[in-house]
Amino acid sequence: MEDKASKTGKIYITIVFLLLYIPIVYLILYSFSKGTTMTNFQGFSLKHYGELFADKRMLAIFLNTILIALLSSVCSTIIGTMGALAVHNAKRKHERETLLSLNSILLVSPDVIIGASFLIFFTALKLPLGFWSVLLSHIAFEIPIVLLLVLPRLDEMSPSMTNAAMDLGATPAQILSKIVLPYIQPGIIAGFFMAITYSLDDFAVTFFVTGNGFTTLSVEIYSRARQGISLEINALAGIMFIFSLILVGVYYLIETHNARNGRKKNLVEVTDR
Amino acid sequence: MKKNFRGLFFTPYVLWLAMFVIAPVALIFYYSFFDIHHNFTLSNYQEFFTSGTYLTMTANSVLYAFLITLFAILISYPMALVISKLKHRDLWILLVILPTWINLLLKAYAFIGLLSHDGLVNQLFQFFGLPIQHMLFTDSSFILVAAYIQIPFMILPIYNSLTDISGSYIRASRDLGATKWQTLTKVIIPMTMPGIKSGIQIVFIPSLSLFMLSRLIGGNKVITLGTAVEEHFLTTMNWGMGSTIGVVLIISMVIVMLLTNTKRKRRRA
């Protein structure tokens, strides 16, 4: 794209950015209020953070959430990467396309459908709702995004790369561990981080399959928010915001690292011609 | 190559496809033919398509989702256009992405405070001498918050398709004597249609089923297909009817996908 942004354009995006960020700033600002409502700021205080940290139930829920996020991301990264290898090695075009459309179903479906169908599924299997049903659901809906982040790396890998390794005498296992996995590693890491954020972000699916005993942060926020304003939630928002910033930072670093490597390679290709 | 390895990769993934993709969808279809007493019946569908409540609800859902999508496009397109022309556009687009990493429920919760009787919005209204409004638990507040949440997801695909346009097309258009406005309407917008279409997919389908938003912001006034599914599955325990509504949701999803036939990826970065 050419052209410079006009003045009106700049004013416009400033307003939209303000509107995008006011709710977030507002939310976090009130976590530091002495009062108990989100309407009148009553002087700086960390008491809501104090309450939050003293809340043993909240701490347990927080740990549950992190545990689910990490476990599900590890599992989904492994299965998703295998899936990407399976799709990549599909012999026929329609085989690949069938796998890819099945893969995208969970990405496309509305959350309530995923949640409701998983609920039916677990009930049909007589699996009690709780930790395991939530973990399995999270693994299930994270797999397709991992696959979508790993597959492009595999596809951009020149087939002569694996041929070259084979030509030099490498066994299939050596090709996988020494050539393919190192090559697609950035995609795997990106997939892992994306899986974590999907897990942390999910509310609807968890809400359907969580049963009574087990809760994650999203579900807890929902049930508390339905009861009205509690500035403890604002404090939680503050903490989760910092957590998200760290995740964004890490993810952004990985992405720019990948992009830089990609660009370096392109530069070589360009100068060669 | 790797013939013996293929089975190894294939098995877990195909197992996942069978258990968590095919089986659940099949089960939803299966359950939609059973009533609350587990008798095989078509009555769920009959009820859905004859009762005024369900049909109005479907019409309302579609209308809400349509308005949310429309507002999102109207705000997002100029936004994406301006950002794509900025010097540090990567940084600015990161600022668009950032809010999507914050839990949706926290954002909805913020609006409970913002839109409440004494909240910031009403304080501003008072400041300008306007009467205080009851905004919470209305359908317009639901549409407002939903659009707020969806805007970044609309900006991203449009932005991506804008940055994919080579500058020489714009220069060629200007060179051939088109005005800026003509260049926008005859070159840029047609070339970014794929971005707009995937934006529509990303925004429209979830907007049909944002039950948590309608519960938190819309109160009981806003009942969408999503709310109804949640209600039937978790409150009235009428899974058959819930599944029937689910099937309707799936079908409308397929229709939207077919109408905007490009791949949908809800990606933040």
Next chain:
Amino acid sequence: MSKTIVELKNVYKKYDDGFTALKNISFKLQEGEFYTLLGPSGCGKTTILQSIAGFTEVTSGQVLFDGKKINDIPANKRQLNTVFQDYALFPNMNVFDNVAFGLVVHNTKKEEIQTRVHDALKMVQLEQYANREIGELSGGQQQRIAIARAIVNRPKVLLLDEPLSALDAKLRKDMQYELRELQQDLGITFLFVTHDQEEALAMSDQIFVMNKGEILQKGSPVDIYDEPINHFVADFIGESNIIQGKMVEDYQVAFLGHQFECSDAGMRPNEPVEVVIRPEDLVITTPEKGKLQVKVDTQLFRGDYYEILAYDKAGNEWLIHSTNASTDDAIVGLTFSPDDMHIMRYNETEAKFNHRLESYED
């Protein structure tokens, strides 16, 4: 007496969609020779290379290495190595690790890896680059590393799949010399795949000209240039003027209403043939002295010669290479000697073609 190292016997390759990539391919490669598979893209030359390397299975026929059938032996167990068109250097490894890869996967001892990698890098004159990253190398250097990596396992045959196509013109010429020298130093068989006829003519001991999955002609570069078997080969190798004519009798050919003496024989009397005259063999003279008269249309200065495009009265196009410029629209005469003409029969097989040539040459 050199011995056969690779042999293909009646090899066919058919794809699921019905496309036949290779039709009845048979040839032998001797030890220590430089062979080139030459043909346009899609002619099947890379498929031959891949079936020898083991990246693709042939549908029928035999692939023999050192006298043993290797059809069912996987690529990682075959004792030949490949240099790839895109080099296929592993981006996650530096130069040393790339070259060492073939030794590492064979569990070679560390000290031996050191010396052999060093030797291989020395062969391609890049011994001081061992610790560089692949991304830091120029295209030409990557090319050499790819060769070093392929020769480190000391293969008896090196397969090269259009390895020079990504290089610029000047570098490509330099690499032609280097590859030829390397092949002579190593003393192993090279099978080189290219669509560039100049490259093939410059480097090879033997050329196989291919089209549409078949080998049309094999022979030394000089033989193929001077005595192409048919229209396709004549047109593909170098530039040529091809005119339809009639073989009146042995050593007498007629075209454009005149009869000329030629040096070909062995056809039926009055058999329709095609006559090839290379543009550099045509000499411009006055219209009276010329065997043919043509009208000059366009001239392009090519540096070491003028390329002149002219038309005869029948409308045939004539391409002439001349050291002197001509005049646009001038009528000029063209002369050529009987040896400058090469006569081709329609649909003659390579066996019959060779047999016919032997019958009257010497």
